[in-house]
Amino acid sequence: xxxxxxxxxxxxxxxxxxxxxxxxxxxxxxxxxxxxxxxxxxxxxxxxxxxxxxxxxxxxxxxxxxxxxxxxxxxxxxxxxxxxxxxxxxxxxxxxxxxxxxxxxxxxxxxxxxxxxxxxxxxxxxxxxxxxxxxxxxxxxxxxxxxxxxxxxxxxxxxx
Numbered sequence: 727x728x729x730x731x732x733x734x735x736x737x738x739x740x741x742x743x744x745x746x747x748x749x750x751x752x753x754x755x756x757x758x759x760x761x762x763x764x765x766x767x768x769x770x771x772x773x774x775x776x777x778x779x780x781x782x783x784x785x786x787x788x789x790x791x792x793x794x795x796x797x798x799x800x801x802x803x804x805x806x807x808x809x810x811x812x813x814x815x816x817x818x819x820x821x822x823x824x825x826x827x828x829x830x831x832x833x834x835x836x837x838x839x840x841x842x843x844x845x846x847x848x849x850x851x852x853x854x855x856x857x858x859x860x861x862x863x864x865x866x867x868x869x870x871x872x873x874x875x876x877x878x879x880x881x882x883x884x885x886x
Contacts, residue, residue: 728855730817734807737852741804743777744812745770758813765810765820765885769829769878772798773805782876787833790876792841799828800845802879807853810883819885823850823861826881831874832867839865846879 734741745757759766774780786795811817828843830836843865851859861881871878 728818728858730807730820730853731811733853734804739804740775741808741811742773742775744809745773745779745805746777748779757809760813760885763821763884763886764824765814765883767806767810767879767881767883769880770802770806770809771873771875771878772801773808777808779873783874784876785831785833785836786839786842786876787836792838795830795842795877796845798845799842799877799879800849802877803846803849803853806879806881814885817853820854820858820883821886822884823854823859824882824884826850826861826863826879828863828865828877828879829868829871830865831871831876832869836867839867842877843879 755768757768771779772781782790782798784790807817826846828846830839830842832839843863847863850861
């Protein structure tokens with residue numbers, strides 16, 4: 727059986743603390759919404775090690791390069807894993823990554839959103855393996871995101 731948390735350590739990576747919102751920010755939704763055997767993942771930014779939101783901010787293609795944004799999408803993956811772990815207790819409960827939807831705050835004419843989201847998808851496949859980690863995905867460019875975030879990623883997993 728695949729042990730995603732062990733694999734994260736083997737890769738030399740570390741999960742941040744679960745998300746901590748700034749004191750002046752209240753959100754009327756959950757970052758992870760459990761419904762039966764499904765965990766619906768709200769749009770996530772990147773989190774610092776202490777769980778605080780730390781972007782990245784700005785437009786990809788202006789303020790960030792594609793490679794910087796691809797790395798950030800991988801780091802957003804670790805943030806999502808941390809918040810899933812807090813809700814379900816153990817990442818090995820995930821039986822399938824169903825879908826991923828990534829939004830990239832894009833400069834006019836920027837067209838490499840799919841490359842940006844590869845950072846996230848590659849991490850999911852590396853940590854969960856090809857059977858559990860295989861997912862459908864969309865990556866779109868948008869004119870802006872909340873708090874001027876550069877990337878926001880959401881998705882859905884099945885759990886046991």
